[in-house]
Amino acid sequence: MYSKTVMDHFRNPRNVGTIDNANGIGEVGNPLCGDMMTLYIKVNDDNLIEDVKFQTFGCGSAIAVSSMLTELAKGKTLDEAKKITNKDVAKALEGLPKNKLHCSNLGADALQKAIKDYEEKKSGKVKTDSRNIEPPIAESHDEHKHDDQCHCSYCDSDLPDGATFCKACHSDILAKLENNA
């Protein structure tokens, strides 16, 4: 069900680990939704992403997305990196199964968070030694709370082909996709 490229990145993930002197860290996801990713970036004085590493708890798709993202981000300027979307990552992986949309969203999100973290630190908003990451659980999605009627990919009912997501999750995912388009 996964493309060859996905399986390659899953089997041999690139840029795994942490960066001791990272100046930007982005953490997304939580185990409730399946996947978690922490991304470390090292930005140099020319605003270039000199190094990037990740740690991921997640499925094949999440690991492959993380790995591919690091390859896309490495060596890019911050302005270039800001333009990397979840769609770009999925495309570079030669597509992901439809039901893995959720898992694949964490890659670019983590990158944008890491860049934001870097910029905030640089502008002196936060102390350099603090990771300033909201606890992952704070991101807990509302869709896990609603009633039996819900028909979304996160809820108990399967998503029929071509259907939109339920109200709570609809905005979450489709809006995100549209922003990235």
Add this chain to the structure above:
Amino acid sequence: MEMINFDHISASPLLPEVKQAMIDIINGEYGNPSSQHKIGEKAFVAIDNARTSLAELINCRDSKEIVFTSGGTESINHAIKGVAFANAEKGKHIVTSNIEHNAVVRSLRRLKTMGYEVTSLSVDESGKVNPEDVVKAITNETILVSIMHSNNEIGTIQNIKEIAQITKEKKIIFHTDAVDSVGIVPIDVQELGVDLLSFASNTFYGPTGVGGLYIRKACRIFPLLDGGMQENNKRAGAENLIGIVGMGVAAEIAKRDMDKRLVHLKSLKNKFINDIPKYIDEYYINGNVENSLPNLVSISIKYIEGESVVLMLDDENFAVSTRSACASGSLRTSHVLLSIGRDSADAQGTLVITFGINNTEAQVTKFLESLKIVVKSLRDISPLYKGK
């Protein structure tokens, strides 16, 4: 390299005898058991023989108490909806447990939208329903209790006999989903005292797409499928002749070999559970220690996610199942694992390993060696793992 199958709960291979019986039926005169001529007569006899084999496997008083279906899911839908519809004027309350299969969960959810009320009982950390909770949950409106015999994710076997005694006294119909038990562990419907019992052929090396429902005589139930008079007027539609014949042979062999198989499966399971501490740390073995399926090990491995484990083990030619939300299609943490107290992260790392009659102890050792490597490489990239 040949695959080593530790995922018999997803699909078990057909026994050679089963295959042969099915081929013989295909090659012979393939009839409709309802026809009045000799070809139909032959088909009728074949189905009747299969019914007798199934009746013997679960010790029915009368083979007519077996209704053939398209599998476990249909049997469960039939039992639950059939009883609910047939007894609606008596009451609309149903009692179940929090760890039932989705066929039960979603059938009941459907009934809820039609005005039925459902009380779902919690289980202890080993997955057991307390029979006293059943007593407390029953009201004057209760028409059905549905509690599974064994659980497909953690293997725990319930005290069905005790619960059936409660329902019998209160004259409430009792259904048990025994899809993962029939053909694996001894099942005696008369001793258990249940009114309805669902089973599926593929659990015991028969074909998929065929199963059955035991309906005790005089149990008030409507058919799920309306139409012809087949299956004693309890299930309309021409019978799945090939599948039923295959299941019949599988049932005969399951009964004949049950003791031998139990010894073998238990030894594999014991070896797995005894040896695993030598290979990995920080995990939970799920389910009840004293009373659980002899062929199933459910293990929650910390800091890693199950689909990744399954994919990596697949590369090493091992087939196992996971209960991770990512792999479930619904992206939702397993309700069974949450019910026994696993948190979402630990539930994510849950594997369901199901042994079969052809597995060996040497395969268990090989598997554990691979598992050790897989767990280490996934923990090495996990942000949750701080060990090392």
